[in-house]
Amino acid sequence: MREREPKLLLFHAPLLRQATTTPKAMRDVIYALLPATGAAVWFFGLGAILVLSASILGAVAAEWLFGSRAAGAAGCLRGRSLLDGSGLLTGLLLGLTLPPGLPLWMAFLGGFVGITLGKLIWGGLGQNLFNPALLGRAFLLATFPIAMTTWVPAAAGTGLTDLYPGSLALPFMQSGIDGVTAATPLGLMKFEQEATPLAALAFGNTGGSLGETSGLLLLLGGLYLWLRRDLDWRIPVGILLTVASFSFCLGLFDAGRFPAPLFSVFSGGLLLGAIYMATDPVTSPVTPKGAWVFGVGVGLLVMLIRVFGGLPEGVMYAILLMNAATPLIDRYTQPRVFGYGVGSE
Amino acid sequence: MKKNASYEEFVKGIWRDNPVFAQVLGMCPMLAVTNSAVNAIAMGMATMFVLVGSSFLVSTFRRVIPKQVRISCFIIVIATFVTIADYTLLALVPRVHKELGAFIPLIVANCLILGRQEAFASRYPTKLAVMDALGMACGFLVALFSLGAVREILGDGALFGIRLFGESFEPWVIMILPPGGFLTLGLILLFFNWFTQKKNDFLADVAGSEGRGG
Numbered sequence: 001m002r003e004r005e006p007k008l009l010l011f012h013a014p015l016l017r018q019a020t021t022t023p024k025a026m027r028d029v030i031y032a033l034l035p036a037t038g039a040a041v042w043f044f045g046l047g048a049i050l051v052l053s054a055s056i057l058g059a060v061a062a063e064w065l066f067g068s069r070a071a072g073a074a075g076c077l078r079g080r081s082l083l084d085g086s087g088l089l090t091g092l093l094l095g096l097t098l099p100p101g102l103p104l105w106m107a108f109l110g111g112f113v114g115i116t117l118g119k120l121i122w123g124g125l126g127q128n129l130f131n132p133a134l135l136g137r138a139f140l141l142a143t144f145p146i147a148m149t150t151w152v153p154a155a156a157g158t159g160l161t162d163l164y165p166g167s168l169a170l171p172f173m174q175s176g177i178d179g180v181t182a183a184t185p186l187g188l189m190k191f192e193q194e195a196t197p198l199a200a201l202a203f204g205n206t207g208g209s210l211g212e213t214s215g216l217l218l219l220l221g222g223l224y225l226w227l228r229r230d231l232d233w234r235i236p237v238g239i240l241l242t243v244a245s246f247s248f249c250l251g252l253f254d255a256g257r258f259p260a261p262l263f264s265v266f267s268g269g270l271l272l273g274a275i276y277m278a279t280d281p282v283t284s285p286v287t288p289k290g291a292w293v294f295g296v297g298v299g300l301l302v303m304l305i306r307v308f309g310g311l312p313e314g315v316m317y318a319i320l321l322m323n324a325a326t327p328l329i330d331r332y333t334q335p336r337v338f339g340y341g342v343g344s345e
Numbered sequence: 346m347k348k349n350a351s352y353e354e355f356v357k358g359i360w361r362d363n364p365v366f367a368q369v370l371g372m373c374p375m376l377a378v379t380n381s382a383v384n385a386i387a388m389g390m391a392t393m394f395v396l397v398g399s400s401f402l403v404s405t406f407r408r409v410i411p412k413q414v415r416i417s418c419f420i421i422v423i424a425t426f427v428t429i430a431d432y433t434l435l436a437l438v439p440r441v442h443k444e445l446g447a448f449i450p451l452i453v454a455n456c457l458i459l460g461r462q463e464a465f466a467s468r469y470p471t472k473l474a475v476m477d478a479l480g481m482a483c484g485f486l487v488a489l490f491s492l493g494a495v496r497e498i499l500g501d502g503a504l505f506g507i508r509l510f511g512e513s514f515e516p517w518v519i520m521i522l523p524p525g526g527f528l529t530l531g532l533i534l535l536f537f538n539w540f541t542q543k544k545n546d547f548l549a550d551v552a553g554s555e556g557r558g559g
Binding site for chain 1: 510513514515517519520522524528
């Protein structure tokens with residue numbers, strides 16, 4: 001079917017275009033993630049680059065293969081949806097949540113599944129209920145529980161050219177080689193009641209996922225996004241405040257057993273999740289009140305899972321659960337339309 | 346002509362009206378016992394026995410069964426065959442019986458079987474009803490097996506317990522768990538619908554060009 005050339009063009013009222021476009025917003029988030037990505041490479045060396053590229057490649061491959069079908073209704077060409085950079089961003093975000101020594105084929109699979117099952121199957125960009133990067137990670141965690149929880153120690157700057165032998169495992173095969181492993185700060189806290197010093201958490205010299213190690217650089221990126229107005233500040237602020245106050249309250253009961261507020265905020269994937277994933281405009285509420293509800297909900301779930309659940313970290317499940325509640329939150333937090341519903345109703 | 350009709354009833358259940366892919370019936374055993382190919386086939390065979398047996402009986406006695414209480418009559422007939430299947434499996438293959446567990450008695454509640462009694466066996470002659478039951482059961486078996494095979498290959502690296510990829514295969518744990526069943530079934534349904542759509546488009550195309558040519 002060929003589109004016919006229109007003889008007369010009619011436009012609807014909002015004729016003033018906003019300068020923000022999807023590719024621009026996506027690029028902003030990618031720029032904001034660059035410092036944290038650089039830190040990942042600094043701490044985990046060449047292995048970090050490989051894992052990140054594998055997950056990006058997986059996401060982009062899925063976007064290229066199936067993207068045209070999802071966008072088919074709009075008559076887009078194959079690979080057209082690649083240009084908005086959302087596939088790239090999903091791959092990068094997913095890569096930053098993966099352990100540095102993960103076999104590359106798993107990272108690729110995660111990116112592929114995240115885009116296909118997390119985004120395209122719902123109808124493409126803007127239609128999905130769950131954050132694609134986190135969905136890809138949830139899939140990987142359920143599929144390869146051991147590989148996804150094997151962490152290597154951070155080696156700041158010393159191992160830039162080092163490779164993790166496990167990451168080069170053949171597709172469908174185990175890595176088979178036991179490297180040096182390390183526990184994450186949250187794992188240490190949960191299973192051995194051992195707190196990591198705050199400075200290590202802030203600068204990132206700890207074991208953990210690629211992107212969750214350096215708290216300060218993540219905050220820096222968040223600041224950039226906030227200045228560029230790409231981010232609803234209510235969500236990260238809501239999450240971080242809830243987590244901090246929850247752990248402050250717990251500390252009143254037993255300071256030794258429960259994590260301190262600042263430790264809770266800076267450890268694990270909380271900053272990465274709160275700033276870059278919970279604020280995904282597609283899967284978070286659009287109303288201001290809803291954003292607060294969403295943020296507080298994520299914060300509560302994170303602390304409940306961390307403190308009372310079986311897992312040391314719960315940011316991923318907390319965000320995914322609140323993603324599912326987003327349509328409901330949006331529905332009940334509709335602001336009053338000006339002039340309507342005063343007094344009556 | 347008559348031979349053709351019964352053949353038609355048999356064939357339709359395998360692909361076009363496949364109980365799982367087209368009608369989405371019998372989801373409980375479909376998702377619950379397909380974590381290995383052997384379990385899937387055992388479940389498929391048990392279902393086939395029950396479906397063919399009860400279709401035969403129901404169709405034979407279709408004029409005797411009072412309309413008002415027909416569902417309870419169907420259930421009693423089905424339950425009889427399920428009990429036979431249950432004890433037969435227990436006697437012949439106790440290991441498989443143990444793995445299938447409660448899902449063998451639950452064949453009674455498989456809506457595929459009750460659905461065929463209500464929609465087909467109670468309205469058509471015995472021969473057609475048996476052919477229909479055979480076709481539907483074969484279709485169910487094919488669906489169970491394809492799901493079970495995919496899940497066992499990815500989740501265990503094996504098919505019928507034979508290792509396919511050697512010792513260092515990394516199992517996809519999710520495939521053995523319930524989410525793997527949902528994911529695999531969803532993907533197979535996706536493929537089935539995509540294929541059906543392509544085929545219909547193609548047939549419409551052919552019909553259209555023939556119409557224009559004539």
